[in-house]
Amino acid sequence: MAGFPSSTTPTARRPRRSRLRLALAALLAGGLAVGAIVGTAGTSRSAHDPGTVLSMTTDPLPGGPVTWMLSVGALGRIDQAGLPPSLVSSFFDQRSTILLGATGAGSDALAPHAQAAADFTSAQALIAALADHRVPASVPDLVLDLEAWPLTPTSEQHDPIAAASQALRAAQAAGKRLIFTPGVDLVRVLTGQDLRGPALLAAYDRLLAGPGAKVSDLFEVQAQGTEGTADATSFTRGAVQAAQTAHPGIPVLVGLSTNPSGRRVTPADLLQVAEAARAAGASGFWLNVPEAGAACPRCGQPEPRVAVAFLEQLAHGHGPHPGAPSSPVNSVTTARGSLLDAAGQLLAANQHPADWILAASQFAAVVAQPGVARLMGGGTVFEPVSPRQAPSGLLPVTPTLVVHSEGLLANQVAAGQVQDDVRAVLYDNERFPDTPSVEQANPLAYDQRVAALAAEHHWVSICDLIEPDRLPADQRTPKDEVPPCTIIGLNTVQQSERQPATYEALVARALATIHAVRPNAIVLAGLSANPRGGPVTAAELAGDIEATHDLVQGYWLNVPSPRIGCPACGQPDPGLMAAALQLLAH
CATH class of the missing domain: 3.20.20 (TIM Barrel)
Incomplete structure (x- = not known):
């Protein structure tokens, strides 16, 4: 269907070999308090494939419930990269999970309880799909991803807030929720300048985060481009706060990527953005495992092991998640304290x-x-x-x-x-x-x-x-x-x-x-x-x-x-x- 991601089903789960736990830098950012992280990741599509998951945990976690977003394709890659089935289920197989690329609840074998979402790169395409009844009733959420790329019409790039406002009216009339995810690269289109650092943050907050939050039911900050940079914390916190100030009470997601625009990042780089997001009050994350394609020509090969390492670390004591203990279980204790955890x-x-x-x-x-x-x-x-x-x-x-x-x-x-x-x-x-x-x-x-x-x-x-x-x-x-x-x-x-x-x-x-x-x-x-x-x-x-x-x-x-x-x-x-x-x- 026009405006829809393909609803391909992930490859059947292969038998898993026993493997070593993937590594994660605990404190790469000069004293980063990893244990403060509660959520996991989301990413957006400057370095993303056309689809990702949104899930809401109901467990009482520090900082409030955690919302997740990732695509059918990303979920399949993470599964194939070796995330244990129990963790796939506890992270993503939730009724509150919204899975981009799925056709409805129960349509994905890895997360049968997840809810489906439709992904659009144009407000015009979103409105047309609703008018033509091409969005099934079983799809409650619509993602509007406008960026400075060929997938978004030039007119919408130059006035993304007006485009999102039109999409919001159409979505609400159809009884659906609009998730607006404007790309940071739209700042260059709107200002005619290649801004960096604090100047980029100020322009993004003024032109996109604040106004964009007002014309959406859920707003997503595409912060994945800052992963591994000196601007990661300040950009993430500032953008989340700008959105919440403009639209009090709106859920805000923050994007994470395993290979944003093909750039190599570590699980610790994702962790830094995630911690900054939760500290600012973000509701959750859009986790992306992109590969080269029309949405991201420079992405190269997908890097699902980065996502697996990130999720496994969260599951074993570096930030609780549904179904995981809130702290490591110690198998060896000395007079000085715990020497080994349960995994050795x-x-x-x-x-x-x-x-x-x-x-x-x-x-x-x-x-x-x-x-x-x-x-x-x-x-x-x-x-x-x-x-x-x-x-x-x-x-x-x-x-x-x-x-x-x-x-x-x-x-x-x-x-x-x-x-x-x-x-x-x-x-x-x-x-x-x-x-x-x-x-x-x-x-x-x-x-x-x-x-x-x-x-x-x-x-x-x-x-x-x-x-x-x-x-x-x-x-x-x-x-x-x-x-x-x-x-x-x-x-x-x-x-x-x-x-x-x-x-x-x-x-x-x-x-x-x-x-x-x-x-x-x-x-x-x-x-x-x-x-x-x-x-x-x-x-x-x-x-x-x-x-x-x-x-x-x-x-x-x-x-x-x-x-x-x-x-x-x-x-x-x-x-x-x-x-x-x-x-x-x-």
Whole structure:
């Protein structure tokens, strides 16, 4: 039917293989409080396929009931990517779920209780479909998605509020609800300017969010384009508040995407937008898993595993959802608190799954050992990978570029030599021969440059805490030592890992320095299988983790070789690191 998404049924569910839990960054946004998230995602169609789901949970959740929107196609992709059937059902098989692309309640095998919605990219097409009785009575909601694309008539792009007002009158006359989702790119059409940052937010609020909320029954903010950027939180919160101010009491959804306009994002990027939305009072999310097509030529291949990781993390303690426990169930408890959750994942500070750094050269030798992947599988795993190495398939990882020189990094970026799949950069500035003396002499200044360059390219930045002996004692203050990077590594503490009490004291001292400047900084403590060639046992390494797991957000696992960074290290011993992790896993 004209104006309708195709009502294809998802492929029959394939038998699932047992698989590792997908990773999710717990706090990538400089202290992001992941546990505050209640909802899940929605996305809109600047990077979206023509259809998505709206569902309302009835469970009493913090921040109120959560509304969901996603398409039949997106739901099928998420199912095929391995989201357990129980979670598919508890998230989406609700009478309040509105499934774009379905023909009516009970028409989708994965969510038979969901309600159907029709999707239109033109008010003219929506009005015509109602007039011609081409919208079944079983479809209660109509989505009007006007954007600066060939799918929306030019006249409606230049006056989207008038178009939505006409669609609202037609929808209400037919006894249906209008969900208005104007694209952010309409700001450029309306102003004739390519605005960015605060100027874009102000124009969007004034021209679309406020006026658009007045001419709709439910308004959706297309925030997915901000995922992984510095504007994600401010744009989302501002737009939600503008819509609610203009139309008090209106439900507001916020769009999320697994690959907005083909750009790579992480589950943590979605989480940041989701948290900002719920904090501003949004009712829920439009979760999209787009692929290349007329609606999004640049989207490329769909990325359903990002959605699965996001949803699984919500289901296991990082934000409750219907049917999920509100906090992790602990299977192992120590005197210091919970060490593992019920899934066997290591719990770090604030009882969030630990994050990890482990280089590709020793990754398989460590992670392939029994129980290790399960222990590491709850948090984000940063895998430093060289151009000659492919990221591991043992766990979902964040490919990470390692450099010992900020100047080299800047040159690689300028020459286009950084691989497209890189999502993080680790600046390891120590007294290495390949670290320029000027960078060794002023490490904080070059940490700042790396952090700025990473932010520009939407990478996570990882830096070491500056060693105290880099500065004269009379010049040393926390602000001179703490880098502004997303993640701060404590690699120097590994020299004391043979005595867990001493290791803990050094970690606590470093944290005091860091938190004096950045109270919510993400900190990973370093561990080494052969620190400077000295002996260490698996039991000592496991004891170090037990002593500090509730202080830091995770661990930087080193299995060094006798190369430029550690001439005295001797032969690498990945088996020792694996044995230490296995002691914790069992």
